[in-house]
Amino acid sequence: MTLIAHITDLHLRPRGLPCYRVSDTNMLAERAMAALRALQPRPDAVVITGDLTDRSDPREYAVARNLLARLDLPVFIVPGNHDSTDDMRREMDAFLGPVNANTGKICYSTDIGDIRLVALDTHMPGKPTGEIGKDQLLWLQKELSAHPKPTLIALHHPPALSGIAHMDAIGLIDAPALAEVIQPHAHVERLLCGHLHRPIISGFAGKIMTLAPSTCHQVVLDLTENGPAHFNFEPAAFFLHRYTQETGTVTHTAYVESYPGPYDFFSDPGVTWPGDDAT
Numbered sequence: 001m002t003l004i005a006h007i008t009d010l011h012l013r014p015r016g017l018p019c020y021r022v023s024d025t026n027m028l029a030e031r032a033m034a035a036l037r038a039l040q041p042r043p044d045a046v047v048i049t050g051d052l053t054d055r056s057d058p059r060e061y062a063v064a065r066n067l068l069a070r071l072d073l074p075v076f077i078v079p080g081n082h083d084s085t086d087d088m089r090r091e092m093d094a095f096l097g098p099v100n101a102n103t104g105k106i107c108y109s110t111d112i113g114d115i116r117l118v119a120l121d122t123h124m125p126g127k128p129t130g131e132i133g134k135d136q137l138l139w140l141q142k143e144l145s146a147h148p149k150p151t152l153i154a155l156h157h158p159p160a161l162s163g164i165a166h167m168d169a170i171g172l173i174d175a176p177a178l179a180e181v182i183q184p185h186a187h188v189e190r191l192l193c194g195h196l197h198r199p200i201i202s203g204f205a206g207k208i209m210t211l212a213p214s215t216c217h218q219v220v221l222d223l224t225e226n227g228p229a230h231f232n233f234e235p236a237a238f239f240l241h242r243y244t245q246e247t248g249t250v251t252h253t254a255y256v257e258s259y260p261g262p263y264d265f266f267s268d269p270g271v272t273w274p275g276d277d278a279t
């Protein structure tokens with residue numbers, strides 16, 4: 001069994017500064033790390049699908065290094081639109097798999113138990129949209145052909161539209177080219193994305209795409225045509241992708257905070273159900 005925790009969009013800030021005035025992203029990330037550390041069984045690795053920082057500020061990367069070092073788990077990251085490829089390569093080297101130097105992007109692959117993780121960089125300097133680019137797509141094509149084992153592809157910008165208009169407007173601009181590359185590869189189990197700050201599941205190129213919620217603020221669920229770009233504090237959560245040969249990849253949602261329970265499934269007095277002990 002291989003278990004991969006998938007967290008995203010931490011939007012870390014310099015120590016003591018909130019994000020957008022009201023989101024204490026560093027504290028919320030600390031809470032998420034505590035939830036990850038408490039997991040049983042322990043995940044084999046943690047994958048972070050971008051927007052690790054809010055402004056790609058060196059002080060934010062320092063906060064990130066400190067947080068992630070204390071996890072005591074292998075961590076793999078990709079940049080989001082709020083990070084930067086160059087800054088992340090310089091500041092977060094220890095959390096990048098072997099980076100393919102030919103593409104100029106942070107793209108790498110690594111084995112995690114029975115799973116192959118392929119990480120793609122969609123950062124576009126100075127823009128909120130994402131792009132994989134021809135060089136990286138070429139690398140991906142070779143990578144998928146060379147390693148026909150169950151594969152998760154991690155990238156920040158989801159390639160499929162969500163129906164949340166202001167987020168779709170800053171999506172992945174070369175999604176059709178990505179679809180062409182991955183569609184023929186039956187061993188691609190899942191795409192792991194962030195950026196939307198909501199738990200969303202959809203299809204893309206015949207694969208399942210899972211968008212993890214943020215560890216901090218969430219994007220308001222608004223499916224109207226011109227809904228405003230608003231966030232709220234719906235419960236922070238992350239995904240646990242559990243892979244076995246028998247089941248393939250099964251994705252669970254894990255909440256950062258605790259809720260009432262657990263409780264036993266006691267029946268009402270005198271009522272029995274199939275499977276209850278009638279004595």
Ligand SMILES: [Fe+2]
Nearest residue numbers: 009051195197
């Ligand atoms: Fe984000």
Ligand SMILES: [Fe+2]
Nearest residue numbers: 051080081195
């Ligand atoms: Fe983003």
